[in-house]
Amino acid sequence: MQEASIKAQSLSGFRDFLPEKMVVRQYVIDTLRQVFERHGFEPLETPALEYAETLEGKYGEDEHLLYRFAHGDRNVGLRYDLTVPLARVVGQHAAKLTFPFKRYQIQPVWRAERPQKGRYREFYQCDVDIVGSSSPLADAEVISINYEGLRDLGFSNYYTQLNSRKLLTAIGLYAGAGEQAAGIFRAIDKLPKIGAAGVLETMAKYGIADDVARRALDLALLSKGRRDQADDLKLLADLRQRFAAIPEGVAGVDELSAVVRILPHLLPDSAYAVDLTLARGLNYYTGAVFETVVVDGGVGSVTGGGRYDELVGMFSGRNLPTVGTSFGLERLIDIIEGRAGQQTRKTLSQVFVSVFNEASLPASLMLAGELRAAGLNVEVAYDYQKGDLGKQLKYAAARGIPLALILGPDEQAQDLVQLRTIAAEGGAKGEIAQQAVPRSEIAAALRARLNLRADP
Amino acid sequence: MQEASIKAQSLSGFRDFLPEKMVVRQYVIDTLRQVFERHGFEPLETPALEYAETLEGKYGEDEHLLYRFAHGDRNVGLRYDLTVPLARVVGQHAAKLTFPFKRYQIQPVWRAERPQKGRYREFYQCDVDIVGSSSPLADAEVISINYEGLRDLGFSNYYTQLNSRKLLTAIGLYAGAGEQAAGIFRAIDKLPKIGAAGVLETMAKYGIADDVARRALDLALLSKGRRDQADDLKLLADLRQRFAAIPEGVAGVDELSAVVRILPHLLPDSAYAVDLTLARGLNYYTGAVFETVVVDGGVGSVTGGGRYDELVGMFSGRNLPTVGTSFGLERLIDIIEGRAGQQTRKTLSQVFVSVFNEASLPASLMLAGELRAAGLNVEVAYDYQKGDLGKQLKYAAARGIPLALILGPDEQAQDLVQLRTIAAEGGAKGEIAQQAVPRSEIAAALRARLNLRADP
Numbered sequence: 001m002q003e004a005s006i007k008a009q010s011l012s013g014f015r016d017f018l019p020e021k022m023v024v025r026q027y028v029i030d031t032l033r034q035v036f037e038r039h040g041f042e043p044l045e046t047p048a049l050e051y052a053e054t055l056e057g058k059y060g061e062d063e064h065l066l067y068r069f070a071h072g073d074r075n076v077g078l079r080y081d082l083t084v085p086l087a088r089v090v091g092q093h094a095a096k097l098t099f100p101f102k103r104y105q106i107q108p109v110w111r112a113e114r115p116q117k118g119r120y121r122e123f124y125q126c127d128v129d130i131v132g133s134s135s136p137l138a139d140a141e142v143i144s145i146n147y148e149g150l151r152d153l154g155f156s157n158y159y160t161q162l163n164s165r166k167l168l169t170a171i172g173l174y175a176g177a178g179e180q181a182a183g184i185f186r187a188i189d190k191l192p193k194i195g196a197a198g199v200l201e202t203m204a205k206y207g208i209a210d211d212v213a214r215r216a217l218d219l220a221l222l223s224k225g226r227r228d229q230a231d232d233l234k235l236l237a238d239l240r241q242r243f244a245a246i247p248e249g250v251a252g253v254d255e256l257s258a259v260v261r262i263l264p265h266l267l268p269d270s271a272y273a274v275d276l277t278l279a280r281g282l283n284y285y286t287g288a289v290f291e292t293v294v295v296d297g298g299v300g301s302v303t304g305g306g307r308y309d310e311l312v313g314m315f316s317g318r319n320l321p322t323v324g325t326s327f328g329l330e331r332l333i334d335i336i337e338g339r340a341g342q343q344t345r346k347t348l349s350q351v352f353v354s355v356f357n358e359a360s361l362p363a364s365l366m367l368a369g370e371l372r373a374a375g376l377n378v379e380v381a382y383d384y385q386k387g388d389l390g391k392q393l394k395y396a397a398a399r400g401i402p403l404a405l406i407l408g409p410d411e412q413a414q415d416l417v418q419l420r421t422i423a424a425e426g427g428a429k430g431e432i433a434q435q436a437v438p439r440s441e442i443a444a445a446l447r448a449r450l451n452l453r454a455d456p
Numbered sequence: 457m458q459e460a461s462i463k464a465q466s467l468s469g470f471r472d473f474l475p476e477k478m479v480v481r482q483y484v485i486d487t488l489r490q491v492f493e494r495h496g497f498e499p500l501e502t503p504a505l506e507y508a509e510t511l512e513g514k515y516g517e518d519e520h521l522l523y524r525f526a527h528g529d530r531n532v533g534l535r536y537d538l539t540v541p542l543a544r545v546v547g548q549h550a551a552k553l554t555f556p557f558k559r560y561q562i563q564p565v566w567r568a569e570r571p572q573k574g575r576y577r578e579f580y581q582c583d584v585d586i587v588g589s590s591s592p593l594a595d596a597e598v599i600s601i602n603y604e605g606l607r608d609l610g611f612s613n614y615y616t617q618l619n620s621r622k623l624l625t626a627i628g629l630y631a632g633a634g635e636q637a638a639g640i641f642r643a644i645d646k647l648p649k650i651g652a653a654g655v656l657e658t659m660a661k662y663g664i665a666d667d668v669a670r671r672a673l674d675l676a677l678l679s680k681g682r683r684d685q686a687d688d689l690k691l692l693a694d695l696r697q698r699f700a701a702i703p704e705g706v707a708g709v710d711e712l713s714a715v716v717r718i719l720p721h722l723l724p725d726s727a728y729a730v731d732l733t734l735a736r737g738l739n740y741y742t743g744a745v746f747e748t749v750v751v752d753g754g755v756g757s758v759t760g761g762g763r764y765d766e767l768v769g770m771f772s773g774r775n776l777p778t779v780g781t782s783f784g785l786e787r788l789i790d791i792i793e794g795r796a797g798q799q800t801r802k803t804l805s806q807v808f809v810s811v812f813n814e815a816s817l818p819a820s821l822m823l824a825g826e827l828r829a830a831g832l833n834v835e836v837a838y839d840y841q842k843g844d845l846g847k848q849l850k851y852a853a854a855r856g857i858p859l860a861l862i863l864g865p866d867e868q869a870q871d872l873v874q875l876r877t878i879a880a881e882g883g884a885k886g887e888i889a890q891q892a893v894p895r896s897e898i899a900a901a902l903r904a905r906l907n908l909r910a911d912p
Binding site for chain 1: 462463464465466467470471472473474475478479481482493494495496498499500501502503504505506507509510523525526527528530532534543544545546547548549552553554556558559564566568578586589591593594597718721722771772803804805817818821822825828832833834835836838839840841851854855857
């Protein structure tokens, strides 16, 4: 069966996730799943392949990144995002769904990008959406999902910036931009990167008159210096007066105020802030937009979303009010992998049971079985036939398993188990220490060493 | 954005998994993951796309089922199974892996089959393998994984049939079949379906002489009537004498005996049986082969695997002894979905918190937050602005959420919550009952109603 003539290689831009990487990936995904499910969001999965015509015309200038091919007499394409499949599902299965439809979806997508550092052709997206509700509580709950997701992933210094597309439009109209409002958003969105002067320059490039540009920027900057929710509400009341003659502005203020009034019941006051300079790239938003920014380490935005009432109904022929957020899963995994003293481990295995010799195998297997029943992840040495304990422990150390047990004839006679620390948690090599523990107390001793609660 | 002119449809043979289906799928996958991780197996994921030449020539007459296409100047293909990617990973990343490499992999694969009931073009496989060990404990542990996996999925009446490819070869040689041994396996493998007479007829069709066929079948039937492990070992000792002049037969007996001697330390005696009529379809096995059969309801085989020492090294240019098993995940999910009184639910949401009116929203949100912190999956009504409690509860019933809470001004004044049962667990409509519970006891009351342990 050897075919070493064919080189073992994966495609450029595609990754194998070996166990060490998968441990972190599963930790992040499982943590977020729990947050979503705690709030009544439920899982959805859609096929990797869709009819090409389902995908075409949806991604603008990025359409050339679609993986498209003919199969039989059909043109098909690989999933490019999770939003179009959601819209397709809502159109196809509306009769089977209960609305508001609260779903999360965590699946890979494929884009024929030029591979480069941190950019892949296959990567996971993680979307959470509420389809069929225009309640401000829906917006607020999605914002709180961002907060709780990052909290449960161990982040501390972060907050959600919050704005409304309707307010951005109103700012443009109020400043006198008319049809050029879109250029204003795009320029203001770059404020953190290019500063106020850069924003004005960019607006000039878009052909926006200098006085209009200055008025728009001044308005957007009104949200700076926010201390607490009272400031948000004061700002919104101020805007309501200014925008009295702009229906979209009044609607934007009222919608966003309703959301802001709910937020303190769901997350700390310091965890969100109205920020009139936030625009978000995608052009399909119709109401609230938000991004969660991690302050420490210049990490920046790790989740983003908003309300987009006119997209998910695209296959249904009707508007379906929708609000959702997307976690930058690959980015979050990278950050958590890079954490100093990370809480994730190199391996999920917690205990290695060595086998002294062939005659001791039954005793070692019985011990392993008891520990598994006590909720521990346990490996038993396979190469016991040579009776080479050193080699067995070397395997455990190479795997990063933190604790090993030795149960030879002496220990069996005395009803003891030798408990050996073979690697510090996290995979770094620690002191090798050994301790004899009574057989009946070993599960409890291991759980204590692993900082697990007393019972599984 | 409405484009109702494009029909919302998925490709034939591809499925959307709506939340109700996903709940069962995740239950099965999470349960098996736990079993695998408890035994020190760790997750691996590989890309959906591989170089076409990695996949070509590996699937024999099924090669036309590969999804292959050109992308740029590359020929690529969608993952067809999880075994070739495992071999590719072992060849590509050997230096980063610790052997024995114990991995599990649960991912979709794609095959351009003609879609029909129960056969899909995209389906999940679930493989567990130990690469780099020829220890009989590796075989025994994989067999015990089959046992524990099904046990934790709630199966009771099932067992693992166990044989060895070397014994099958020896049976053929002993009976005088020479080069026709393969025809003998294939015929005997059909015994449960076509009976002894059918097997003899099939062998005749394969050109096997009648006396050879009868001798082979008689030998294979020696394993019938097994009561316990002692019978397995007696049978193997008997075969060792008969096969004394056939080296492959002696090796087969010795290998399988070593595995059988370990099994009682890992699983009940009734959960496995040597069965000389088991052959398994694939031709790459080199040692033990096994299948786990669910007896009740004529379900048949739900897992299968064996030792295949010459396959995983195909890209490495060397043999890598490997033993593994594959869970028929889609089949298991179908069976569990169809269970009467299934332990799975229609929704993961456990509690619906209604909102009496806009003024009560903060109280309802505080209650929901507390319950989430107590480990419950909680939804809050979005359409509270109309104050239509009946409509809110109708939504909860349609979703299959078993318990609902009402917290109006009267309840708030009396520090009570109304706890209403809106659907029996499992989604069937039950009696609607309502009970007032003190506010401070509500989390405990809900956990008790849901049969959860007292603390999360």
